[in-house]
Amino acid sequence: MAQSFDPAAATAAYLAQLPPEAHAKATAYTQGGHWLLLWGALVAILVSFLIVRSGLLTGLRRKIEGRRTRPVLASFVVGVVYLVVDSLLSLPWAVYSQWWRQTQYGLTSQAFSGWLIEGAISLAITAVIGGLFFTLLYALIRRAPRTWWAWSGGLTAVFIAASLLLAPLYIEPIFNHYTPAPAGPVRDEVVAMARTVGVPSDKIFVYDGSKQSNAYTANVSGLFGSARVAMSDTMFKKGADIAEVRGVVGHEMGHYAHQHAIWIAGVMSLLAIAAFFLVDRLFAPVARLLGADQVRGVADPAGLPVLSAVLTVLFLLATPVTSSLIRIAESDADRFSLVHFNEPDGLSKALVKTIEYRAATPGRLEEIIFYDHPAVGRRIQRAMEWKAAHPKASPTAALDAAARAAFVGRTAMFPPPMPVGTGGVVLNADGSWFQRHDFGVEQGRYAIDGGRLCLTSEKGARTCYAIGRSGQDWTLAAEGGAPVSVTLEPIA
Numbered sequence: 001m002a003q004s005f006d007p008a009a010a011t012a013a014y015l016a017q018l019p020p021e022a023h024a025k026a027t028a029y030t031q032g033g034h035w036l037l038l039w040g041a042l043v044a045i046l047v048s049f050l051i052v053r054s055g056l057l058t059g060l061r062r063k064i065e066g067r068r069t070r071p072v073l074a075s076f077v078v079g080v081v082y083l084v085v086d087s088l089l090s091l092p093w094a095v096y097s098q099w100w101r102q103t104q105y106g107l108t109s110q111a112f113s114g115w116l117i118e119g120a121i122s123l124a125i126t127a128v129i130g131g132l133f134f135t136l137l138y139a140l141i142r143r144a145p146r147t148w149w150a151w152s153g154g155l156t157a158v159f160i161a162a163s164l165l166l167a168p169l170y171i172e173p174i175f176n177h178y179t180p181a182p183a184g185p186v187r188d189e190v191v192a193m194a195r196t197v198g199v200p201s202d203k204i205f206v207y208d209g210s211k212q213s214n215a216y217t218a219n220v221s222g223l224f225g226s227a228r229v230a231m232s233d234t235m236f237k238k239g240a241d242i243a244e245v246r247g248v249v250g251h252e253m254g255h256y257a258h259q260h261a262i263w264i265a266g267v268m269s270l271l272a273i274a275a276f277f278l279v280d281r282l283f284a285p286v287a288r289l290l291g292a293d294q295v296r297g298v299a300d301p302a303g304l305p306v307l308s309a310v311l312t313v314l315f316l317l318a319t320p321v322t323s324s325l326i327r328i329a330e331s332d333a334d335r336f337s338l339v340h341f342n343e344p345d346g347l348s349k350a351l352v353k354t355i356e357y358r359a360a361t362p363g364r365l366e367e368i369i370f371y372d373h374p375a376v377g378r379r380i381q382r383a384m385e386w387k388a389a390h391p392k393a394s395p396t397a398a399l400d401a402a403a404r405a406a407f408v409g410r411t412a413m414f415p416p417p418m419p420v421g422t423g424g425v426v427l428n429a430d431g432s433w434f435q436r437h438d439f440g441v442e443q444g445r446y447a448i449d450g451g452r453l454c455l456t457s458e459k460g461a462r463t464c465y466a467i468g469r470s471g472q473d474w475t476l477a478a479e480g481g482a483p484v485s486v487t488l489e490p491i492a
Helices: 007-013 020-054 056-063 072-106 111-141 150-176 185-197 233-237 242-257 260-291 300-317 319-341 344-352 366-372 376-389 397-407
Strands: 178-180 204-205 218-223 228-232 412-415 424-429 436-437 441-449 451-459 462-470 473-478 484-490
Touching: 007 376, 020 056, 020 072, 020 260, 020 300, 020 366, 056 072, 056 300, 072 111, 072 300, 111 150, 111 300, 150 178, 150 218, 150 260, 185 204, 185 242, 185 319, 204 233, 218 242, 228 233, 228 242, 233 242, 242 260, 242 319, 242 344, 260 300, 260 319, 300 319, 319 344, 319 366, 319 376, 344 376, 397 412, 397 441, 397 462, 397 473, 451 484
Parallel strands: 204 228
Antiparallel strands: 178 204, 218 228, 412 424, 412 484, 424 436, 436 441, 441 451, 451 462, 462 473, 473 484
């Protein structure tokens, strides 16, 4: 296959499964998403400015403290209120970017009311967790005003790990219904895959992802004992077959087996240290720019909008770093799937179905800056290159090999009724030609492949016979005919 199979042509064929207008729509959606990063950052900075200028948080902090300092309570309450107010002021932008735009591109069928209710639930959860994080962060700032930023990485790591551990158990079930993959061929195959690579076979779930998104997707979530692989029901609504399931679930098992969540969390914690270091240095000048005159420095929780504005700009600038970090993990998961399950076509068929929300062929610089997954075209190309270098053994490979050993260099003789010829067929040992004795002598080339013996005469006529075994005996069957026993004799 490596000599005759063209990976570039195969990649082009996969991408050509979508018409040009579908690719154009995907490109428009993807590149529009790049601009959303900038506009989203500007909205976040504007909201921070409005909250600062309103004096809401400084007034709340003064009210909580009253006649005595209560930093822990002030940090928690101010943090919760800040997150709620920030979300409310950002709501019009969220409606456009997260719901309306998705609806326009056909990527969600969720009603606005459903989206809004889930958003409110998500905000409540975020406010509580965020309030706890800010309480501990400001405690660090008070205890270590010069080095708090260095300790922030550990705090970030703890919260990331806790979120990963608890999300599948307590948070994700609030939004979706998760059930073990139902009994049947898909579950049987996935369980066998899991046992092959040492992934717990009881951690394979299907969830009603179509409730929120029409995107073809699967994911791995959780940490240690809570980790699991989950397939959206959208996969099956879009016709995923066993090969696709093997390719996609193999990819997700790669994330699980290689503990990508842990090392991504570790790198993100290091980035948090760098970000908070810069916050410590930039807080005062940014506070002046935003007019935060009543904020008493970086240790004041009322300065959260200032801190948020600085982090917004920093993480916007760090987009190429964070995107590349995740993209490396996704590439590794692709390779894991190919190495362990060798389903390049199944993976490629699945990838084609993701083009609608991730354009297939971006420029290299665009991919590096914005793409948190490798470009679909590049992923399919790698899968096809893998296919060329690692051809699958034919399901009939063992039968073909045994048939060649038995037939080649011998004369195949047939009893009545004779499907081939009265004199049998002579298969030359070098594999180049045969002679068939019927009402004369005919010769040509032969091939044993795919469980069939095919004879192509010098005149171009081609006839194929299915090869079979019955105990130690061999049979041949003409198309639509019954198998006939074959006697193998040395060539006279």
